[in-house]
Amino acid sequence: MQPDIIEIILQNKADLKARWLKEIEAVRKETYMKNVTEHVFDSTNQEFVELILDTLHWSQVEATERIGQYSERLVRAGMQLEYITQGLQAFRRVILEMLTERESDSKRIVSLFYEIETWIDGIINKVIHNYSGSWQNTFELQKLSLLELSAPLIPIFENISIMPLIGTIDTARAKLIMENLLNGVIKHRAEVVLIDITGVPVVDTMVAHHIIQAAEAVRLVGSRCILVGIRPEIAQTIVNLGIDLSQFPTKSTLRKGVETAFELTNKRLVDL
Structure with a gap:
């Protein structure tokens, strides 16, 4: 100027x-x-x-x-x-x-x-x-x-952990879920991991693919994965899409998933 x-x-x-x-x-x-x-x-x-x-x-x-x-x-x-x-x-x-x-x-x-x-x-x-x-x-x-908080792996019993998933799962979030899952399994020495999809509104082919990949990764590090929260409409969608989830157990509720996890880790609840 x-x-x-x-x-x-x-x-x-x-x-x-x-x-x-x-x-x-x-x-x-x-x-x-x-x-x-x-x-x-x-x-x-x-x-x-x-x-x-x-x-x-x-x-x-x-x-x-x-x-x-x-x-x-x-x-x-x-x-x-x-x-x-x-x-x-x-x-x-x-x-x-x-x-x-x-x-x-x-x-x-x-x-x-x-x-x-x-x-x-x-x-x-x-x-x-x-x-x-x-x-x-x-x-x-x-x-x-927010992504880190939205995919935590929480130990609930010895050798048993749970990962509650809420909201839509895209590719970026699926990658974070995989990382948190594997790191958490090693950190908490989890033998069984429950992946709870109760809060996932839609399970399409892509979401199912990410979940299958996560379950396979857990298996490769020596742990087992149980998918819980299979609502009737989700089950119907999975069948209609021809998605194969036979590689790991699925349960309709978290409670049933925990019971199965107890069986797999030789645990049981005893009334006092």
């Missing part, structure tokens, strides 16, 4: 901030920022406008790094991307209004518009890129955590 334009902007910094803070109040009402406290809202706005003005002094590399750090803080604070982009657009309007009030030459005004558009658009692009990347990272971490 031309040095004389930067000088005008910095000389009128206080006026710019006052105008922009007034504009941003309208943006707040239009977006989902109504529940943000006044303190957080005010401090964010002050930092926001200082960041925009500071980019006038920074190199391209430093501006990208600083904006990236600021975007990450906004993600953690729960700030909406819509608020950020509208705030930058409001700042562009304010600064153009201020500059055109001081200029009468039409060619000079066109030049100012081009300079300001390039400057603010560059900031908007950097914010959107970093903001989207931060959200993507956060989403992937949350997805991974």
Whole structure:
């Protein structure tokens, strides 16, 4: 940006901030920022406008790094991307209004518009890129955590463990189930593993294939697998699809599966 334009902007910094803070109040009402406290809202706005003005002094590399750090803080604070982009657009309007009030030459005004558009658009692009990347990272971490929690192997008796499955099973989740299953069998020294599919809404060919693979993997490490939670509609689907589950025992309920596991591990319940 031309040095004389930067000088005008910095000389009128206080006026710019006052105008922009007034504009941003309208943006707040239009977006989902109504529940943000006044303190957080005010401090964010002050930092926001200082960041925009500071980019006038920074190199391209430093501006990208600083904006990236600021975007990450906004993600953690729960700030909406819509608020950020509208705030930058409001700042562009304010600064153009201020500059055109001081200029009468039409060619000079066109030049100012081009300079300001390039400057603010560059900031908007950097914010959107970093903001989207931060959200993507956060989403992937949350997805991974949910996947890990959704396929636990739980020891219920000595040498007997259970893996309750809930929800749809896709390829990514099936891979995680396999890993958790094998690691858990070794860790807990499980001789029998109950895979409970009571909470799986649909068992199609792909799901059955993943379950068969898991059962075969368990067998290869020296344990046995029992599939429990076979509801009538699931049984009918399995038959209609011609899926062969004869390689390992299946039971309709978890209780029956536990009873079978006791038999396989030479255990029995005794009433006292």
